[in-house]
Amino acid sequence: MKIRAILRMMKSYRLQIAGIMALSLLVSAFSAITPFISQSMIDKGLVSVHIPHVIYCVVLLVLFFLLKQIIEYVQKKIEIDISNDVAKNLQMKSISHGMKIKSLYYKDQGIYKIISDAFFDINALLSIAQSQFLTIFILIFEIVGIGVGLYLLDWRLALCVTALIPIKYVLNCFLSKRAERISREVRDKNQAYHRWLEDVVQGMLDVKLWGLHDKKLKEYGELVTGINESSKRQILLQAKNNSVGASVEQVVLTGLYVVGAYLILGQRLTLGGLMAFLSFASYLTLPVTIFLQLRYVLQQIKPNLESLGSFFQMEEEGGGQLPPGNTVERIEFSHVGLELDGKNILQDVNFTLRRGEKTAIIGENGSGKSTLINLLLRLYEPTTGQILLDRVPISQYKIEDYRKLFGVVTQDIHLFHASLRDNICLDGAPLGEEARIPFCTDFINGRQEGYETQAGSGGAKLSGGERQKIALLRALHRDAKIFVLDEPTSNYDKESDEDFNHYIRQDTHDFLLVVTHRRDILDCMDQMIELQNGRIVGIIKKEGTKWQKTSFSKPFAQS
Ligand SMILES: Nc1ncnc2c1ncn2[C@@H]1O[C@H](COP(=O)(O)OP(=O)(O)OP(=O)(O)O)[C@@H](O)[C@H]1O
The missing domain is CATH 3.40.50.300 (P-loop containing nucleotide triphosphate hydrolases)
Structure with missing residues (x-):
C-alpha cells in the first residue's frame, strides 16, 4: 500500500475537504491581519495611552479569536467524520480481503495473525496520520496568512527565523531514519506477538493438559516487554525530536530580541512591531516544523505501509466468471x-x-x-x-x-x-x-x-x-x-x-x-x-x- 492509495481513498471526501479549505481561508484572512491589530494596539493604544483604541483592538482580537474557535470546531468535526470513515473503509477492506485470500496463506501464517497484523498497521497508520494529515490542511492557510503578515511587518526579522529551516531539516533527516528503524522493530515484535497469541489461544486446552501455564506466561512476558521497550524508544525518540526542534527554535526566537533592539535603535522598527512579531514569530516556523514532522511521520509509518502493502498483495481466490450449469455430469x-x-x-x-x-x-x-x-x-x-x-x-x-x-x-x-x-x-x-x-x-x-x-x-x-x-x-x-x-x-x-x-x-x-x-x-x-x-x-x-x-x-x- 502506498501513500498515494490512501490519498486516492480521500478522493471521495473532496467536498468535505473543500469545506475545510474554505473555512481555513477565512481563518487565514483573520490571521493575516491579527499581527497588525496587535501592532496598532501597542503603538497607537498602549504607548500613547489611548484607551478607546485599546478597547477597539481588544474587541476585534476577541471577535476574531471566537470566530476562529467556531471555525476550528466545525473543521474538527468534519475531520473526525473523514478519519473515522477512512479507518472503517480500510478495516472493511482488510476483513474482506482476509476472507478472500487463498487458503494457503492461512496455513502458512494463521488467519488471526494475518488480520491482526493488518489491523495493527492500519491503527498505527491512522493514529499517526489522523493527528497530522488533516491538521496540516487546516493549518496551512492559517500559517500562510500569518507568514505574509509577518514578512510585511518586518522582512529582516522574518529572514532570521527562516534560517531555522536548514538546521531543522538536518536534524529531522537524522531522527526520521532512526524512527523508521524503531517503527520496523515495533511492527515485527507485534507480529510475533499476534502469532504467539493465535497459537496459544488455539492450544489453550493443551496448555492446561501439559502444564504449560508458566512457560507460556514467561513467553508472553518476554514478548510484551520487547514490545514495550521498542514502543518506549519510539515515543522517546518522538519526544527527543520535538524537544531538540523546540530548543533550536527557542534559541533563534530569543535571539530576535537582540536583532529587534538594533532595528528599534536604528528606528527601522517600532516596539509594537517587535512585540507583535515576537508573539506570532513561531507561526513562521510552523510550516517547516509541520512539514518536517510530516516527513518524520511518513518515515515512521513506512514499515506499516510496507506490510499493509504485502497484505493487500496476497492473492485472492477466484478469477473465473463462468456460471456452472444446473446439472453436473x-x-x-x-x-x-x-x-x-x-x-x-x-x-x-x-x-x-x-x-x-x-x-x-x-x-x-x-x-x-x-x-x-x-x-x-x-x-x-x-x-x-x-x-x-x-x-x-x-x-x-x-x-x-x-x-x-x-x-x-x-x-x-x-x-x-x-x-x-x-x-x-x-x-x-x-x-x-x-x-x-x-x-x-x-x-x-x-x-x-x-x-x-x-x-x-x-x-x-x-x-x-x-x-x-x-x-x-x-x-x-x-x-x-x-x-x-x-x-x-x-x-x-x-x-x-x-x-x-x-x-x-x-x-x-x-x-x-x-x-x-x-x-x-x-x-x-x-x-x-x-x-x-x-x-x-x-x-x-x-x-x-x-x-x-x-x-x-x-x-x-x-x-
Ligand atoms: N499446507 C501444507 N503445507 C505443507 N504440507 C502440507 C500442507 N497441507 C498438507 N500437507 C502435507 O500433505 C500430506 C497429505 O495431507 P492430507 O491432509 O491430504 O492427508 P490425508 O490423506 O487426508 O491424511 P489423514 O488420513 O491423516 O487425514 C501430509 O503429509 C501433510 O503433511
Missing part, C-alpha cells in the same frame, strides 16, 4: 499434481467421476486424501494438470457459484458461536428435509432448548459426534449437487454409524465423495480411489457385490 482429475513447501503432496492424479456415482477415497494417513478434496473445493490450486467439471477447468467458474455446488463436511469442524439452528441454516432459509433424519436430530430434540441450543465457541458445548451431526445437517441443508464428506463419522457411536451407512446408501446427490478409513462405509459405495504417498495406486469398482480392481498395480484386499 462429470468431474475429472487430469494429471493433477500439487507441490507445497517443496514437497510433492499429490502427483499425476487421474480419475473421472460420473453423475450418480458414490466414491470413497481411501489411503493411509498423509497419503493426500484431504488435499485432493481441497483441490476439488478450490481451496488449493494444482501445480500441474487440471480438474474439469463437465470438461471445463474448474478455475473458469465463478468461485462463489462453484462452491454452491458443494455440501461439505470437513475433518476439522467449526461451528459458529450461535444456535444449532443458525449453524445448520447458514443461508437463513428455514429447516428443510434434513430435520427428518433421526440419527442426527434426536440429540437436538432431546435438549430443552432444541434447535435454539447454543453451540458455544467453535461448537465447544457439543460433543465431537454431535458436532459432526450438525455439520452433516448443515451440508444437507444446502441444495448441493456434490456431497463431500471428509471422515464424517469418526466420532459417531456404533448405532449412529449404522444409521449413517443406511442413510448414505439412499443418498440422491449427483455425486457423493467420502474420505474414510472405515471399511463398513465402503459397502455403500460404487467405487474406491486408493491413494498412497500422493499417488493413486488403485481404482476399485464394485461389480455386483464384489470389488474389481480396474487399474494400477498395488493389490487391494477385497472387503
Whole structure:
C-alpha cells in the first residue's frame, strides 16, 4: 500500500475537504491581519495611552479569536467524520480481503495473525496520520496568512527565523531514519506477538493438559516487554525530536530580541512591531516544523505501509466468471499434481467421476486424501494438470457459484458461536428435509432448548459426534449437487454409524465423495480411489457385490 492509495481513498471526501479549505481561508484572512491589530494596539493604544483604541483592538482580537474557535470546531468535526470513515473503509477492506485470500496463506501464517497484523498497521497508520494529515490542511492557510503578515511587518526579522529551516531539516533527516528503524522493530515484535497469541489461544486446552501455564506466561512476558521497550524508544525518540526542534527554535526566537533592539535603535522598527512579531514569530516556523514532522511521520509509518502493502498483495481466490450449469455430469482429475513447501503432496492424479456415482477415497494417513478434496473445493490450486467439471477447468467458474455446488463436511469442524439452528441454516432459509433424519436430530430434540441450543465457541458445548451431526445437517441443508464428506463419522457411536451407512446408501446427490478409513462405509459405495504417498495406486469398482480392481498395480484386499 502506498501513500498515494490512501490519498486516492480521500478522493471521495473532496467536498468535505473543500469545506475545510474554505473555512481555513477565512481563518487565514483573520490571521493575516491579527499581527497588525496587535501592532496598532501597542503603538497607537498602549504607548500613547489611548484607551478607546485599546478597547477597539481588544474587541476585534476577541471577535476574531471566537470566530476562529467556531471555525476550528466545525473543521474538527468534519475531520473526525473523514478519519473515522477512512479507518472503517480500510478495516472493511482488510476483513474482506482476509476472507478472500487463498487458503494457503492461512496455513502458512494463521488467519488471526494475518488480520491482526493488518489491523495493527492500519491503527498505527491512522493514529499517526489522523493527528497530522488533516491538521496540516487546516493549518496551512492559517500559517500562510500569518507568514505574509509577518514578512510585511518586518522582512529582516522574518529572514532570521527562516534560517531555522536548514538546521531543522538536518536534524529531522537524522531522527526520521532512526524512527523508521524503531517503527520496523515495533511492527515485527507485534507480529510475533499476534502469532504467539493465535497459537496459544488455539492450544489453550493443551496448555492446561501439559502444564504449560508458566512457560507460556514467561513467553508472553518476554514478548510484551520487547514490545514495550521498542514502543518506549519510539515515543522517546518522538519526544527527543520535538524537544531538540523546540530548543533550536527557542534559541533563534530569543535571539530576535537582540536583532529587534538594533532595528528599534536604528528606528527601522517600532516596539509594537517587535512585540507583535515576537508573539506570532513561531507561526513562521510552523510550516517547516509541520512539514518536517510530516516527513518524520511518513518515515515512521513506512514499515506499516510496507506490510499493509504485502497484505493487500496476497492473492485472492477466484478469477473465473463462468456460471456452472444446473446439472453436473462429470468431474475429472487430469494429471493433477500439487507441490507445497517443496514437497510433492499429490502427483499425476487421474480419475473421472460420473453423475450418480458414490466414491470413497481411501489411503493411509498423509497419503493426500484431504488435499485432493481441497483441490476439488478450490481451496488449493494444482501445480500441474487440471480438474474439469463437465470438461471445463474448474478455475473458469465463478468461485462463489462453484462452491454452491458443494455440501461439505470437513475433518476439522467449526461451528459458529450461535444456535444449532443458525449453524445448520447458514443461508437463513428455514429447516428443510434434513430435520427428518433421526440419527442426527434426536440429540437436538432431546435438549430443552432444541434447535435454539447454543453451540458455544467453535461448537465447544457439543460433543465431537454431535458436532459432526450438525455439520452433516448443515451440508444437507444446502441444495448441493456434490456431497463431500471428509471422515464424517469418526466420532459417531456404533448405532449412529449404522444409521449413517443406511442413510448414505439412499443418498440422491449427483455425486457423493467420502474420505474414510472405515471399511463398513465402503459397502455403500460404487467405487474406491486408493491413494498412497500422493499417488493413486488403485481404482476399485464394485461389480455386483464384489470389488474389481480396474487399474494400477498395488493389490487391494477385497472387503
Ligand atoms: N499446507 C501444507 N503445507 C505443507 N504440507 C502440507 C500442507 N497441507 C498438507 N500437507 C502435507 O500433505 C500430506 C497429505 O495431507 P492430507 O491432509 O491430504 O492427508 P490425508 O490423506 O487426508 O491424511 P489423514 O488420513 O491423516 O487425514 C501430509 O503429509 C501433510 O503433511
